[in-house]
Amino acid sequence: MSRFLLVVPPFVGHVNPVVGVAAELTRRGHEVAWAGHGELITRLAGAVRTYDCALPTATPRPPELRGAAALKFLWEEGFLPLAAAMAPGVEAAIEDFRPDALLVDQQAVAGGLIAERLGLPWLTSATTSAELTDPLASMPKVRDWVLDRLAGLRTAIGDPGGTADPRFSPHGVVAFTTAELAGEMRGVRFVGPSIGDRESTVDFPWEWLDHRxxxxxxxGTANVDAGTRFLAECAATGVRAVLADPAGAIPSSDTVLSRPYLPQLALLPKMDAVVCHGGHNTVCETLWHDLPLVVAPIRDDQPVIAEQVAEAGAGVRVRFTKATAEHLRIAISTVLDPGSGMRANAARIGRSFRAAGGAAAAATELESLTMAGVRA
Structure with missing residues (x-):
């Protein structure tokens, strides 16, 4: 049996897909440990072996940032300081746990840099497919800036003579989606979403739901500061809706049930469509349940995911900052209309998700890495 170290950033959407992979590896008799934000990992994965990594002081991102400015901020104030802060913890975890291979999230680049320096094989965990499409291709100055900063990070914590991009392991990339949504990509192992049977303790008035x-x-969980206007427009469409409203800004009404938190996975089988920001996990969980989407991307990877949904014919994209209640009413009516074909396309993608293997397929990829005796 083998030892696997899972390196993850402190983001729920990046930890959750790996929880199922860890459980599957353990079920197969392997030893598994995590490196990352220990409290978050144990909250999501339970009583697991965890090596806590330091986190940088968070710098709040101005909600109005979009496009290139938002991406540059994300790297400058997010991913790069995170890598520097996590590096000692990742290295300590490797020294103590002695893993045979690592699974490293694309946004926890310290893991890839240190694995390369220590000669350990590693796979990239792509919990969103946006990075695989080179979202900075249309922003060459930002792309060059990111590559320059990654080179400096390699000098500081990695192998100065190394060549691997820490976001894309030369040993393979495991993407938690399929080509039916993301499009064909060379060198990527599509395993589909890793959706487990996560139980929710969130209280919900199930009796509110009926046949309508x-x-x-x-x-999502990271857009409270930017979402009040959009949620208010959704509530004004006249469409029967369940709203996730963490700020408590939208009152419930005859047609709207507003709750600060929702048991999303339990709710999806009872829904007819989803309106969201284009977060990869929300989109994949929706399509897993064969539901069409109205997608209003805000920033980061969301415009890429929204475009994938639209191009796949599984939903409608609207402008987050401009969408009115009427725009949203029309968009929702469109995805609910059987004649639009969007429900059928969502079901097609959902079938591809369920057939791809999910956590089990990702675990097999890691096993193959160690069985082949790959070295960095």
């Missing part, structure tokens, strides 16, 4: 068509509206 209902949509779920959610902007």
């Amino acid at each position: 068509p209902t949509v779920l509206v959610t902007l």
Whole structure:
């Protein structure tokens, strides 16, 4: 049996898909440990072996940032300081746990740099497919800036003579999606979403739901500061909806049930469509349940994911900052209309997700890495 170290950033959407992989590896008799934000990991994965990594002081991102400015901020104030802060913890975890291979999240680049320096094989965990499409291709100055900073990070914590991009392991990339949504990509192992049977303790008035068509509206956990206007427009469409409203800004009404937190996975089988920000996990969980989407991307990877949904014919994209209640009403009516074909396309993608293997397929990729005797 082998030892696997899972290196993850302190983001729920990046830890959750790996929880199922860890469980599958353990079920197969392997030893598994995690390096990252220990409290978050144990909250999501349970009582697991964890090596806590330091986190940088968070710098709040101005909600109005978009496009190139938002991406540069994300790297300058997010991923790069995170890598520097996590590096000692990742190295200590490797020294103590002695893993045979690592699974490293694309946004925890310290893991790839240190694995390369220590000669350990590693796979990239792509919990969003946006980075695989080179989202900075249209922003060459930002792309060059990122590459320059990664080179400096390699000098500081990695092998100065190394050549691997820490976001894309030369040993392979495991993407938690499929080509039916993301498009064909060379060198990527599509395993589909890793959706486990996560139990929720969130209270919900299930009796509110009935036979009438209902949509779920959610902007994820990181967009509270930017979402009030959009949620208000959704509530004004007249469409029966369940709203995730962490700020408590939108009152419930005859057609709207507003709750600060929702048991999303339990709700999806009872919904007819989803309105969201284009977060990769929300989109994949929606399509897993064969539901079409109205997607209003805000920033980061969300415009890429929204475009994938639209190009796949599984939903409608609207402008987050401009969408009115009427725009949203039309968009929701479109995805609910059987004649649009969007429900059928969502179901096609959902079938590809369920057939791809999910956590089990990702675990097999890691096993193959160690069985082949690959070295960095």
